[in-house]
Amino acid sequence: MVTLALRLWVVMRKLLILCLFVLGLGFALFNFKGLASQGEFDSIVLDFRENVPAAQITAQVRAIAQQYNVNPHLNSEFSDADNVYIVKGDRNFLKALKKSPLAKQTEYIEPNYIYKALEVPNDPDYNKQWNLRSINVEQAWDETKGKGITVAVIDSGISLVPDLKDTKFVPGYDFVNDQVEANDDVGHGTHVAGTIAQSTNNNYGVAGIAYEANIMPVKVLGFGGGTVADIAEGIRFAADNGADVINMSLGGRGESQIMEEAINYAHSKGVVIVAAAGNESQNSASYPGRYAHVIGVAALDAAGLKAPYSNFGAGVDISAPGGAMAEENPAGGILQETVNYETGEPMFASYQGTSMAAPHVAGVAALVKAAGVTEPDEILRVLKQSARIVQEDPLNHFGAGHLDAAAAVKLALKGQITFRDFFRWLRDNGYLNLRFWIDGGAIALAPKVAMVLGSYLLAWLLRNYFPFAWSWSLASGLIAGSSGLFFLRGFYIFDLPQWPFRVMGSSIPELGNTIFGSSVLNPVFASVLVPFALVALLLGHPQWKWLAIGSALGVASCLAVSAVLSPAVWGLGTGALARGFLIANALLCYGLAHLAAKPSEQSA
Amino acid sequence: MSITVTGNIERKGFGPGTWALVSEDKTYELKDAPEELRQSGLKAKVKGEVRDDVMTFAMIGPVLEVKSFEVLSSD
Numbered sequence: 109m110v111t112l113a114l115r116l117w118v119v120m121r122k123l124l125i126l127c128l129f130v131l132g133l134g135f136a137l138f139n140f141k142g143l144a145s146q147g148e149f150d151s152i153v154l155d156f157r158e159n160v161p162a163a164q165i166t167a168q169v170r171a172i173a174q175q176y177n178v179n180p181h182l183n184s185e186f187s188d189a190d191n192v193y194i195v196k197g198d199r200n201f202l203k204a205l206k207k208s209p210l211a212k213q214t215e216y217i218e219p220n221y222i223y224k225a226l227e228v229p230n231d232p233d234y235n236k237q238w239n240l241r242s243i244n245v246e247q248a249w250d251e252t253k254g255k256g257i258t259v260a261v262i263d264s265g266i267s268l269v270p271d272l273k274d275t276k277f278v279p280g281y282d283f284v285n286d287q288v289e290a291n292d293d294v295g296h297g298t299h300v301a302g303t304i305a306q307s308t309n310n311n312y313g314v315a316g317i318a319y320e321a322n323i324m325p326v327k328v329l330g331f332g333g334g335t336v337a338d339i340a341e342g343i344r345f346a347a348d349n350g351a352d353v354i355n356m357s358l359g360g361r362g363e364s365q366i367m368e369e370a371i372n373y374a375h376s377k378g379v380v381i382v383a384a385a386g387n388e389s390q391n392s393a394s395y396p397g398r399y400a401h402v403i404g405v406a407a408l409d410a411a412g413l414k415a416p417y418s419n420f421g422a423g424v425d426i427s428a429p430g431g432a433m434a435e436e437n438p439a440g441g442i443l444q445e446t447v448n449y450e451t452g453e454p455m456f457a458s459y460q461g462t463s464m465a466a467p468h469v470a471g472v473a474a475l476v477k478a479a480g481v482t483e484p485d486e487i488l489r490v491l492k493q494s495a496r497i498v499q500e501d502p503l504n505h506f507g508a509g510h511l512d513a514a515a516a517v518k519l520a521l522k523g524q525i526t527f528r529d530f531f532r533w534l535r536d537n538g539y540l541n542l543r544f545w546i547d548g549g550a551i552a553l554a555p556k557v558a559m560v561l562g563s564y565l566l567a568w569l570l571r572n573y574f575p576f577a578w579s580w581s582l583a584s585g586l587i588a589g590s591s592g593l594f595f596l597r598g599f600y601i602f603d604l605p606q607w608p609f610r611v612m613g614s615s616i617p618e619l620g621n622t623i624f625g626s627s628v629l630n631p632v633f634a635s636v637l638v639p640f641a642l643v644a645l646l647l648g649h650p651q652w653k654w655l656a657i658g659s660a661l662g663v664a665s666c667l668a669v670s671a672v673l674s675p676a677v678w679g680l681g682t683g684a685l686a687r688g689f690l691i692a693n694a695l696l697c698y699g700l701a702h703l704a705a706k707p708s709e710q711s712a
Numbered sequence: 713m714s715i716t717v718t719g720n721i722e723r724k725g726f727g728p729g730t731w732a733l734v735s736e737d738k739t740y741e742l743k744d745a746p747e748e749l750r751q752s753g754l755k756a757k758v759k760g761e762v763r764d765d766v767m768t769f770a771m772i773g774p775v776l777e778v779k780s781f782e783v784l785s786s787d
Contacts, residue, residue, distance in 0.1 A: 264769065296727040296769045332744040333768035333775055359771040362764025386771040387726055388739065394771055417726075417772075433725065449728050461726040463769050 149219035152202050154180065156191035160213050165191055168210055176201065194220060229309045233456070236443050237314055238410050239429035243468060245317055247514035251521060254318025254474040259304050259353040260346035261467075262339065263297030265290040265327035269454035271313035271445040272298070272323075275305045280325035281345055283338040290327035295449045297325065299459055300357045302444030303467035304474070313445050313456060317471030317513065318478070324351055329358060331449070336362065339396075340370035343381075347374035352477050355470035356383040356402075357463035359394035368399055375401040380477070380484040382470040384462035386419040391503070393423030397462075403473070403488055406505060407431070407465040410440050414505040418462055421504050425488065426495055428511040430465035433458060472513045479520035494519045555673050556591045559615065562665030563590035563658075566698060570661065570705055582654040589639065589662020591615050615666045616659060621678070628676045631689065636696035639663050643704045657701045664697035714761050717776065718784070721745075721754040730770040733758055739773040746778055755784040 156165050169180045172195065180195040182188060197205070205217050228234070228246060240246075258278055265282060266272070282290040292298045305323050306316030326342040328334040339358070346354050347370075354374060374381055385406045386394030397404035397419075404423040407415040407430020414420060415432040431441040441458030448455045469491065476487050494516040495509030563586040592615040607622075614622040616638050620630025639660035646652040671690035680686040719735035721742075731745040733756065742749065743763060749756060763775045 294728055294769070299727065329767075329769055333741075333763075333766040336765050336767065339767060358767045358769050360764065360767035361774050362766075364765065384771060387724075388771065388773050395767070419771075446728075459727050461769075462771065463727055 150196065150198070151194050151220040152197045152205060153183070153216070153218050153220045154193040154195060154205070154210075155215045155217075156193070156213055157215050158191065160191070164213070168213065169193060172205075172210065176204075229315045230311050231306075231308060231313055231315045232311070233314045233443060236439075239431065239442050239464075239468065240315060240317065242408075242410070242412065242429055243317075243472065243511050244514035245472075248472070248475050248517040251517045252475050252478040253308075254305070254321030254471070254478045256321075257318065257352045257474040257478045258322040258324055258350050259318065259355060259470055259474050260324040260326050260342075260349075260351035261297055261301045261304065262326045262328055262342045262346065262354060262356045263292075263300050263358065264294035264329040265292035265297050266301045266323065266325035267292040267298045267447045267452075267454070269298060269302075269445045269447060271302065271307050271310070271454075272305075274307035274310050275301075275316070275319065276322045278322045278324045278350070280327070281342070282327040283342050283345075284327050284330050284334065290325040292325075292327070292447055293449060293452075294329065294331055295446045295457070296329065296357070296459075296463065297327065299442075299444045299446035299457065300355060300463060300467045301325070302446065303442060303464060304355065304471040306444055314443055316444075317468060318474035321471075321474045321478070324349065333360070334358070336360075336364040336367045340364070340366040343367070343370040343374050347377045347379050351379055353380045353382065353470050353473045355467050356381070356396055357461075357466045359384055359386045359397055359462075361394060363395060367396055371396060371399050371401055375484055378482065378484060380470075380473045380487050382466050382473060384466040385424050387417040387461050387463075388419055389417050390419050391421040393419050393421070398423030401484070403469060403491070404507070405462060405466040405469045406507060407460075407462045408506075408510060412510060415460065415462075415465075417460070418465075418505070424504055424507040426469060426491055426508050426511055427506040428465040428468035430462050431458065431460040433460050468511055472511060472516050475513060476516050476520045479517050481520045490516055490519050555669055558673075559590040559662075559666045559669045560587065562669055563587075563662040566661040566665055566701070567658070570698075570701060579651070579654050581651050582658040585655040585658020585660075586662045587658075588655075589616050589659035590665045591662075592618065616663050617666050617670070627674075628678050629670065629690075631677050631679060634667060634670070634677060634690065635693045636660075636663075636700060639697050639700055643700055647704060653704065657704050660697045660701035660704065664694045664701065667691070667694035667697065714759065714779065715776075716757060716759045718757045719755070721749055721752060721756055723752050724770060724772050726770040726772065730768070730772065732772055733776060740776040741768055741770055741772050741774070743768075743775050743777040746781065748783065749778070749781060751786070754786055757782045757784055 172180055178195050180193045183192045183194045202219060211217060280290045281288060301323050302316055304316055305319045305321050306314055308315040308319035324346060326346055328338040328342045371381055381401060382403045383397035385397045385404045393404040396402050403425045406420055406424045406427040407418040408427050409415045409432035415430050433441045438458030441460045442464040443456060443458045445454055445456050473487050476490050481487050481490055492508035494512050496512050497509040498506045592613050610622045617629060617634035620633030621628055642656040642659055646656040667690045671687045675687040675690055676682045677686040677689055680689055717733055717735050717740060719733045722732045722734050724730050724732045731742040731750055733740045733742055758778055758781045760776045760778045763777050766775045768775060
């Protein structure tokens, strides 16, 4: 049983990777179209030819300036030699310029595209959030924003300030007033929730770390604090209602059985529990930060030093920005939107404390979990191992080190192939570059994708008649029959013959012609013959049989797509005859697969 | 556990802030400080109970629930 389950798992995993591959191609294609047409620009580059006399260029530039009422200028002091001018303008102006007589005197006129680093949010006060940059959250956002993860904020409640408008909430509870609504009358919990999941990229206010995660407000604190009984109930409530992460920016000096049991309960249900280390500037974290199964967080200032108030020593697992403010100077604090407890009005406020440090860790824990690491102990291991180590730390000010969101998510994803990796691989290898596809041998991507998808569609159709398990051999057959590892065909390596790449990059029907570098299909290979031979050879083998069936389906798809898009068969021309030949063979291939898949004997 | 602590009243700026009684060797967080004690710089003698069953967002020290107090001087 165990080996069967294991094998099934391996097959499923491989299939998943394959599906990602195919999906990735589709997505790449989709994006690929979009890149050129969706670029943003508000100015246009004019590069005058070098052989145009300077006086003439000046005259031209002046003419543009007058005609369109714009102010063309050299891009920089280094642009003079190349005659590169920049002029404000949109798509219409670009068109007009390209059509004008001026175009003849330029090497090119093109949009001055604005390149942006990925994932820098547009929240206007993001630049004041030194704390988010110090944990490298931007690179982490490249992978995940915490979608699907629920973080319970066990605190003074949360008020729906404007910068939490786009943040997703799940129902919580108010254990102080015993009601479902858990509003914040203190202004603490709202701030903490903001660090975790402030609405981000909403052109308003500031950003949060795991801003696509769900927030569960659990109110246990009033201005006079909260009792361990309420807090323990809050922990159990969160664990029972689907929280993945609990943040407790609270603490005290009293050990409590009821609280420890609640923490163990939540931990046993797979919840990551994060708590502040305390603000007494003392050796050892306060409760609950010091319990086993709770990640105790010490606070850092903007320079990465221990914040003066932060507790340290035993119970500190990791450190994160908590800020340190000089009198009346908010710059060193952590800026989020919260409520003013005196007026109840929303306000942006800079706070300091280990209260502010803990939600950084809770937010990153949510990102790590969203990246696929599920066990709380494993998440703690990832957080610690990815932290930036502080070499000299004799008093354990920093625990494992400074929190690093990017490194944590990267470590969490290690060993997993994600869709983004695939996309990145495509991009890094130039597949998303237009020039690659036009100059690089014109391997039309769309027909290839159609062939692969078509073969899967055929397999799916066949499965409706005879239920069979997806297997690696079937998938390999599908790929080999339909498209081959076609991206290999674009490989040209110095001093190596290119034909092996062409062969590996070809589907079975194309094998007869690619070795010679032709694109006209060879009727021997582009027919039912090869799949038939494979089925005849492999039908007796429970595993390899599926490779043959897969290849038959793949060839069927390849021939059908070729029949529609480019029916060119050697000796049969490019017309109806070739098309008929290809369609007939595609049908024969499907029939062959149908027959071979029929469970006439007991098969795997 | 009832104790008497003499110290200075200070406002501690954690989150929305809290009132503290800072004695020579320890800082106490005043739970629901009476209005008369909410003034930085006061020297006071406070009789109260340390609430180990209470946790706070300020986390600056033991939580002292005030039973009675005596203002010694206002600076």
